[in-house]
Amino acid sequence: xxxxxxxxxxxxxxxxxxxxxxxxxxxxxxxxxxxxxxxxxxxxxxxxxxxxxxxxxxxxxxxxxxxxxxxxxxxxxxxxxxxxxxxxxxxxxxxxxxxxxxxxxxxxxxxxxxxxxxxxxxxxxxx
Numbered sequence: 049x050x051x052x053x054x055x056x057x058x059x060x061x062x063x064x065x066x067x068x069x070x071x072x073x074x075x076x077x078x079x080x081x082x083x084x085x086x087x088x089x090x091x092x093x094x095x096x097x098x099x100x101x102x103x104x105x106x107x108x109x110x111x112x113x114x115x116x117x118x119x120x121x122x123x124x125x126x127x128x129x130x131x132x133x134x135x136x137x138x139x140x141x142x143x144x145x146x147x148x149x150x151x152x153x154x155x156x157x158x159x160x161x162x163x164x165x166x167x168x169x170x171x172x173x174x175x
Contacts, residue, residue, distance in 0.1 A: 050091030051129035055138050059086065064146055072163050078142075083149040086142055087163050095124045095163040096141050102148035113137065117164070124163045 049057075059078050060067050065085065070077035075089040087095040098106075103123055110116045110125060115134045117126040127138045 051131075051135050052088045052091045052094060055094065055129065055135045056088050058135075058139065059142060062142075065142075070163070070165075072165050074165055080146065080149060084163075085145050085149065086138070087165065089165050092129050094127050094129065094138055095165060096127055096138065096145055097124050097149075097161070097163070098141075098145050099123065099148040102144055106144065119164050122164055123161055126164045 056067070056076060056078070059065055062078075064080055065078040066080075067076055067078055069075075070087040070089070071084055072087060072089075075087055077084050077087045079085055083097060085097055087097075089095065100123055103110075103125070107118070110118060115128045115130065115137055117128065119126075125141070127134060127141065129135055129138065
């Protein structure tokens with residue numbers, strides 16, 4: 049089982065999330081009734097959807113992590129899943145995203161912003 053599969057399995061048990069196809073057309077997504085929260089594209093990465101406010105609040109902390117890739121102007125962050133600690137980080141960030149999206153979609157009636165799939169290249173970390 050890949051780390052992404054393990055994370056998806058754990059998150060799929062959360063009562064506020066529902067699994068389905070990702071809106072980008074690649075992989076699986078977990079969503080609330082109002083927003084897509086996370087996309088799983090490969091066995092070793094996930095894109096997490098944050099609100100602008102949440103991203104501003106934690107962007108400096110995210111920039112310190114070797115597991116995180118951010119694209120300027122995007123509300124999605126890519127989490128490279130290379131070890132169990134990265135899965136734990138993803139689960140913590142999903143909790144942040146759920147709280148941030150609780151008030152409803154940032155732009156009611158709009159289509160979801162494009163995730164970072166194909167916009168981020170994640171290179172393997174040295175071991």
